[in-house]
Amino acid sequence: MTSTPADLRAARTPADLHAARTPADLRATHTGPTSGLADGYAQANLIAVPRDWAYDVLLFTQRNPKPCPVLDVTDEGGTTTTLAAGADLRRDVPRYRVWEHGELVDEPTDATAHWREDLVAFLIGCSFSFETALKRADVPLRHVEQGRNVPMYVTDVQCRPAGRLHGPMVVSMRYVPEDLVDTAIAVTARMPAVHGAPVHVGDPAALGIRDLAAPDFGDAAEPHPGDVPVFWACGVTPQAAVMASKPPFAITHAPGYMFVTDVPDTAYVV
Amino acid sequence: MTSTPADLRAARTPADLHAARTPADLRATHTGPTSGLADGYAQANLIAVPRDWAYDVLLFTQRNPKPCPVLDVTDEGGTTTTLAAGADLRRDVPRYRVWEHGELVDEPTDATAHWREDLVAFLIGCSFSFETALKRADVPLRHVEQGRNVPMYVTDVQCRPAGRLHGPMVVSMRYVPEDLVDTAIAVTARMPAVHGAPVHVGDPAALGIRDLAAPDFGDAAEPHPGDVPVFWACGVTPQAAVMASKPPFAITHAPGYMFVTDVPDTAYVV
Incomplete structure (x- = not known):
């Protein structure tokens, strides 16, 4: 019951997804969000x-x-x-x-x-690429536990323009237990090619985000008591x-x- | 007697270079190689x-x-x-x-x-940017000790082409005492934005380099007994x-x- 990336690219439905974890189902294809999938x-x-x-x-x-x-x-x-x-x-x-x-x-x-x-x-x-590393460091992933896409927000931080392209930075947000924030920072800082360390921890207003329950993309996540919102730069920024x-x-x-x-x-x- | 980057950009001659280490000589300019200069x-x-x-x-x-x-x-x-x-x-x-x-x-x-x-x-x-870090780790810099430009070589390793651009990788070479090669690798691996870890240690023939005494750019360096040639990717590659x-x-x-x-x-x- 191993899952290859080719299997996952090929899985079309949630049921297929589990079937795709065998090499026999290479041709089916997945059409849902991929957070929590393709471990490793x-x-x-x-x-x-x-x-x-x-x-x-x-x-x-x-x-x-x-x-x-x-x-x-x-x-x-x-x-x-x-x-x-x-x-x-x-x-x-x-x-x-x-x-x-x-x-x-x-x-x-x-x-x-x-x-x-x-x-x-x-x-x-x-940033889904560092979620396995977070899990291995015992940092819980609320959106994955809750079966949801990660919440993403348009910030009021402007990117550095380039030619005809300009626009604001988008971030993904993960609720992290306060005593594990340092761990989440340390783990993700080592993976700059998949966004690296968070751009902000704590107050969403500092990024111009009004309501964490109303993400611009993805699904809202439910915090546990003591959770802190942690924000990573997001590859939806080009959109x-x-x-x-x-x-x-x-x-x-x-x-x-x-x-x-x-x-x-x-x-x-x- | 502090030296600022503006001083060093402004220093024109070797004598000026020392004078430039004071803030009074901002307008003179340097025309020599910069290896060993602008510490830090x-x-x-x-x-x-x-x-x-x-x-x-x-x-x-x-x-x-x-x-x-x-x-x-x-x-x-x-x-x-x-x-x-x-x-x-x-x-x-x-x-x-x-x-x-x-x-x-x-x-x-x-x-x-x-x-x-x-x-x-x-x-x-x-790679001159990691020479201060090498010195701090007690890795000697032969070309600096010998008052020379670093030796650079065109290799037979082809870069991945892009559009109309193609060409071989160029490397810089530093002789490193054999027992300090691991240190040199560890120190430079932490600085990927200035070429990072070496691309090769030892036999120059593995990179298609015939004669270390005849660099394609810069000056030949003299090894000490027990030194090993260590090769870093070089920003002359675009040339x-x-x-x-x-x-x-x-x-x-x-x-x-x-x-x-x-x-x-x-x-x-x-």
Whole structure:
């Protein structure tokens, strides 16, 4: 009953997901959020833009490495990645978002019909990749326990602009027992390629977040008594830049519906 | 007798260099190699290319992070950097190389006359930035002791191509006493933004290097008995890509003649 990344990319339903933990179910595909799945494997955010916008995106990632640590960039028109042999970026993300001039126009589970020859795809580190390390350090994951997507929030912290791209930083939030906050910081600080140490601990108002119960993306999580909100930079940030900067076209993953890679999460521990 | 990065950028001669260690000599400028100088401050490689080639360069750095860790990228036409307030990238590198179609056409100490409005400049981490940390760990620096530039070699290891850019990896080499090699690895591994851990220890033939006494750039160093050659990825690699890929125009630093930043080298310790 081992689960491979290829199995998980292939699992389509919750029932399939469990079946996919055997190698026999490679062809089924998963369409739900991926938090708590693919234990031990890194997950990635996706943003694909026309070649004309690729420099802006790549420069934006270089100037904003906390929310946008780049793991791989395809060649123009490429649909494969060094992160997962045999994967097809047009269909192996559980759910996509398709953007025109900054507006969400479709949210398919297969983006093949929307893909263009001039697209360059960026795979960006995801904080789900350090959740296994948190669990091993006995830091509980409330959203996983509660069977939910992680909550994500648009902050009032502006990213450093790059060319035509600008926008606010997005963060993911995990409730952490107060006496384990230092552990959560130490564990995640060692994984900068998947967002690294938190950007903030405590008062959400410091990031311009009004109501933790009303996330901009994902699901609200329920805190336990003594829990403190801890915020990590999030790879949905490029989507916030798409909304703010309105490139003519982009395809991204849907928040929390990540591309599961073949790369062990430990490969990103420094 | 303190020396600031602005003093060192301003020092023009060896005599000035010592004078520059006082704040009174800010306007003189240095034109020699910078190894062993600017203790405690990071140094950087430079490559500036026309905007049309900037994506190729930035993608090349993303795909080859060991030799090309990016510290800053200017906007098109920009001549300043976040790494040193008030510095002018057109004249504050001790010595430049000007390239046309992959050929070296000039090696001025001031590149202002060559600079173009369409240039994008990349500042890339330099291994001189970890030499202070090596010294603090009692790892001797033979080239500094011997008053020489560090030796650098073109290897037969090909970088991962990016767009129109391709070329071999360049390495710097330091002779390290055999019993201190582990220390040198441990110290530098913690500084990935300035090339991090060595790419090779020992036999130069493994990198296609024939003769350590005949470096491709910089000066040969003399080993002490029991020394082992240790090789680090080098920020001259983009220049090797310029030579191999022949962009119409580029300006780089001269190997070993680095841009001295205001950033403490400890800022790049993870």
